[in-house]
Amino acid sequence: MAERSFAKEVQSLRLTEGAEFEGEGILAVTKALLQSGVGYVGGYQGAPVSHLMDVLADASLILSELGVRFESSASEATAAAMLAASVNYPIRGAVTWKSTVGTNVASDALSNLASAGVIGGALIVLGEDYGEGASIMQERTHAFAMKSQMWLLDPRPNLPCIVQAVEQGFELSEASNSPVMLMLRIRACHVVGRFRAKNNRPPPFTLQQAMDHPSRTFEKIILPPSTYAQERAKIEKRWPAAVKFIRERKLNEHFGMDNPSDVGIVLQGGLYNTVLRALERLGLADVFGESQIPLYVLNVTYPLVPEEFTAFAAGKQAILIIEEGQPEFIEQAASLFLRQADVQTRIVGKGPLPMAGEYTGAVVIAGIRQFLSEFGRLPVPAIALVPAALLARNVPVRPSGLCTGCPERPLFASMKLLAREMGPMQISADIGCHSFSTLPPFDLGGTIMGYGLGAAGGASFNVPNPRRALSMMGDGGFWHNGLTSGIGNAVFNRHDGVTIIVDNGYSAATGGQYIPSSSAEIKGRRAKNRIEAAVRGVGVEWVRTLHTYDMKQTMSTLREALLTKFTGPKIVIAQGECQLNRTRREAPAINKRIGDGERVVRQRFGIDAEVCTGDHSCIRLSGCPSLTLKTNPDPLRRDPVAQVDNSCVGCGVCGEVAHAAVLCPSFYRADVIVNPTAWDRVKARLRSAVISLLA
C-alpha cells in the first residue's frame, strides 16, 4: 500500500469528451495516456514520478477494463526493455521513472530500443529531478537523447500542454520510428490545474493480437550488419522525419512575434511560466502571456529545428537562450545553426545566466535584465531583491531524517555504539531511507554509489585485514539489482566483508510501494519472497536475520559478523517494518478497538526533567523527531533538558538506547491502559494505596 492513495482521484480518469478534468499533473499524464490508446504501461517509482506509479497502481481496474497491461517493473531497465513490444508491433507503450538516475539504469535497453527503432509509439515519461527538492546528483537527461537519437519533449508546464505533449509524443514516435522522452520538472509533476478531457481509447492493436500473430524482422535485431543499417536509418530517415513532424505540426511555439524587436528569447518549454513571470515583473509582458519581446518556446528540446532558429534570429541584434543545466547543448547547437546559415545575430546564454543550478524566478529576472541592458533595451526597472542568507546564523539547516518510530534508527544507533567500541568502520552506504545514516546524528557511511549498489560500492575493500569493511543496502535496492550486483558479486569474488540488508518491507523512501519481499497479499502480484532465501540461492553461507529493535541482538550479531573466523560474504538482514506503513495499517484498527471499549495498552516514553542533566547524549544516539528539547525547568541549570513530545509512538528505541549505551536513568516508559478491565482497576487501586503509604 503506497503512502498516498489515489483511489478517489483516479475516478477522474473515466471522464469523457468535453468534461473538465481537475487535478495533479501526474494524474493528467495518466489520463492522457488512456486518451492516446496506450497498450501497456510500466515503470519504477522515484520522486517526482512516484505518484505516477501510485496512480497507475490505484487505477489498475480502469486500465484492465480498457485492456491496458500495467506492470510495476523491477527496475528502470526492466521498464525500458518492456518497450520492446513496440518494436515489432503497432502497440503504444509508455514507461516512467526518475531521471537522470533511472535513465542511467535503463540506458542499456534504451540504446538498443533506439537503435532498433519502433513502429508502435514508445513514450518515456521522465521526472526530471533537478533543482530545489532534488534528491540526486544534478545532471541533464538531454545528453541521453543526443547519444541515442531519442527525442526529448519539455512542454510548457500547464496541464493542457502536458496532455497535448503526451498525445503528440506518441505521434512523433510513430512518425519517426524513434522512442520519445517526455520530461517533467518537479513542480510540473505536482502542479494542480485543469484541462478538457477526451474519451479514453482502448488500444487499437492489442498484446493478445501480437501473441496470436508473432512477427519479427532481422533488421530489428541488434547484430551487425543490422546495427550499421540502423545507425544510417537514424540519420537518414528517422531524424529528418522527426524534424519534419515538429515543423509541420508546430510543436514549438512563438509568442510576441508581432512586436518589432531586435532582441528575442529562446527558452525550454518547461521554463515558460518562470520566464513570463520575469518579463511581467520587468514590465515587458502582461499576466496573460502577452510578451513585448518575441519568444521562441522549445517544447521539443531535441532534435532542434535549424530553420526555426535561423528564422527567429534573422534580423535580430541578439537572442538570449534560457537553457537550464549544463553543458549548454542548445546554445552550442544554435551557434552552429546560425554560423552555418551565416546569420550574424549574437547568441547569449550562459553568462547573464549561470551555467549551474536551478533557474529560479530571481535568477531568470537577473539574467534577462542583464541581457536586455547589454543590448540597449533599457530602461528596465530594477527590482530590489532582499539579500538572501541574511540570517544564516539564525536559521539552522533542517536535513531530512528518519521518521518517528523508524526501525532503522535502532540499527544505526547500534552501529554507532559499535563504532565507539571497535573504532570507526569503512562503510559503503546505499540509496533509500537508510541513506540518512550518512546524516547527523549517525554520520555512518562514506559513499553512495547508486540504488542497490551499497555492497558493490564496498567491493574493493576485500583485502586480508583484521578490520572488515561494512556495506549497507535497502530491500528496495536489493531487488532492484543489489542481489546480483552486490551479493552475487561478493559470493563470486569471495568478498570477506559484511553487508547489512535493511528489510523494512517496502520501497519506503519513494512512498512505500510494494516490493517482492513485502509481506502483504497483493492482487495480481506475488510478494512474500524471502530475502534470506534469495541470498542463500546465490550462494551466501553466512546469513543472520535480526530485529533492529533488539539492539543487544543487533550489536552482538554485527560484532560476530565483524569478528568471525568465517571468510566470505556475511549478510545481516536487519528487519523492522516501515513505521509509516505499519501505522497506516494498524491505527484505524486500534482506534476502532478503543471505540468498542476493548482494553488497549498504549506505550509512550518520557523523561524526568529533574533527572536529565541536559547533556543530550541520548539525542546524539537516536535523533528521533519526538525526542526533543525544552527549556530547563530547574532555574539553577542552564542547558535545555531532553523531552519526549506527543508524537512519540512508543517504539521502544529510547529504552533500548538507554540500556545499550548505559546512558542515563531519566527515561521512563508509560503503559497507558485504555478501557482497563475491572481486575486492572482493583490492582491499580491496591497498588496506589500501598504506595501512598510508602511515599
Place this chain on the structure above:
Amino acid sequence: MTIAALGGQGGGVVTDWLVLAARKAGYFVQATSVPGVAQRTGATIYYLEFFARADAGEGREPVMALMPNPGDVDIVVASEWMEAGRAINRGLVTPERTTLIASTHRDYTIGEKMALGEGRASSRELFEIATAHAAKLIGFDMVKVADASGGRISAVILGSIAGANVLPWGIEEYHHAIKQSGLGVEASLASFEAGRQASIDAKAKPLTAAAWPSDHGSIDPSDYTLEAVPTRLRARIVDQFPASMRDLLGMGAARLSDYQDDAYTATFLDRIEEILGVDAAKLSDPRLTVSTARALALWMSFEDVMRVAQLKTRSGRIERIRREVRANPGDLVNVREFVKPRVEEICGTLPAGLGVRLMASAAARRMLARCTAGRRISTSTVSGFLLLRCISALRRFRRGTLRFKVENERIEAWLGQIKSIAPRDYDLAVELAECQTLVKGYGDTHERGWSSFSQISELALKLVGDPQSAARLRILREAALSDDNGVQLTRAIAQLAA
C-alpha cells in the same frame, strides 16, 4: 502565497483546501510543491497563485508561476518558527507586500538538539528580523491551538490564513473546502475556527519580544523560593549575603536540604561565605559568588543512585506523568524505569573503603558486572516502588559512600582553586566557576565531562596573569562542549600551547 511546512504537518492538505476554496470563490488557482525527500521530517514548500476569473475576461487565462519570486508574495505561512526565518532567508518576505503568518512553536533541528549544552537558535533574534522584513507579522503557537481544539495543525494553518483576511474570500469558501474534502470534517472545522480566532487576536495584539523572556523560552522558578528554606538557614541567607543573591541561595539551600539535610545546606552556605570573602566585587556585583553558588549547588547535589531513586519516587510524579502522556481520566498508567547502574555506580554507593577495594579487584568487578544487566523497574508495582524507596532512604548514609568522598574532594579542590585565583585574576576565577557545567550526565558522559573539566582547571592555574586568561579559558570550555569525543578540546589546548 507560499506555505513552508515540515514533513508530516499536512501542508499538502492545506494546499488542497485552498485550491477548493479559491475555485468556489471564482478564482483561477495554480498550486504546486517541492516535497522530494523533504517529506521525511525536512522542510517542504508549497506555492499557490490565484487570479479572479472576472478580471481575466472571456477565454483568457493568466500564466501562473510555479515558484515564489522575491517581491511577488502576498502571504507566507510558516508552520514553525525557524521555517519563517528560512522563508525570509529565501527573500520571499518583503516589507512592501508580504504578510507573514508563523507559528511561534519550535521544532528543533537535529543540529540544535545534538549540542552538548545550549545549541538552540535564538527565537527572539528571529522575531526582530521577522518584524523588520514583513509588512505584517501574525504569530501564535499553532501547535497549542491545534491541541486545545483537538484537531490537526493543518486546519489551524488554514484558519490562520482566513483570520489574516488577506485572500479575497470569506469563511464560507473555507468551510466549503473542508467539507468537500471529506475526512474528519468536524474536528477540522473546530480547529479551523480556533486558528482563525487566534489569528485575528494575534493581528489585533501583535507579538512583542516579551514573548521570549530568555532567548529560547521562559523559565518559571515556581517551587524554588526562599520560603522553601528552613527558617534558621533563611535568616542566615538574609543576614550574611547581598540581597541580590537571596533567591539564588534560596534555591540552592532548598535543593540541598531536600538532597541531604540542613547540615549539608549549612556546609553549602559556609563554602559560599568563604567565596564571598575573596569576592572583590562583593559590594557592587558579586559575579564570582553568584557563579560559584549556582555551580556549587548543582555539584553538591550530584546525581548518585540514591538521588535518582529519590526523584523517581517523589509524590505527585505519577500525576505529572499522566499529564505528560495525556492519559484520560479513565485510563490507568503503569510506569517503568530504565536504570542500568554500572559497576562504578554500585561501588559508588558502598562505604568508601569497601567500594575502593571492590573497584580494585577484577574478580569482584566481574561478579558485580553480572548483576548490572539493564533493569526495568516498575514504579507502579509495590515491589518496584519499595525497592527505589529503600535505595532513596540510603541517602542518610551518603556521606560515607565512595562517590561522596570522590565528589567532595573534587569540590574542595575546585573551590580551593577559585579562592587562590580570585585575588590575582578575578575574571579567570569566574570562568573557572562556570566550568562546573562541563561535569554532568551519567556513566561515560559524566566521565568524559570530568576529564574535560580536570584538563581545563589544570590549565587555569597556568593562565593566571595572562591578560587574555578569562577569554582563553572560555574558549577551552566552549571547545569541550562542541563535541563528545574531546577532539575539539585537544585541538584548542594544542593551539593554546602554541
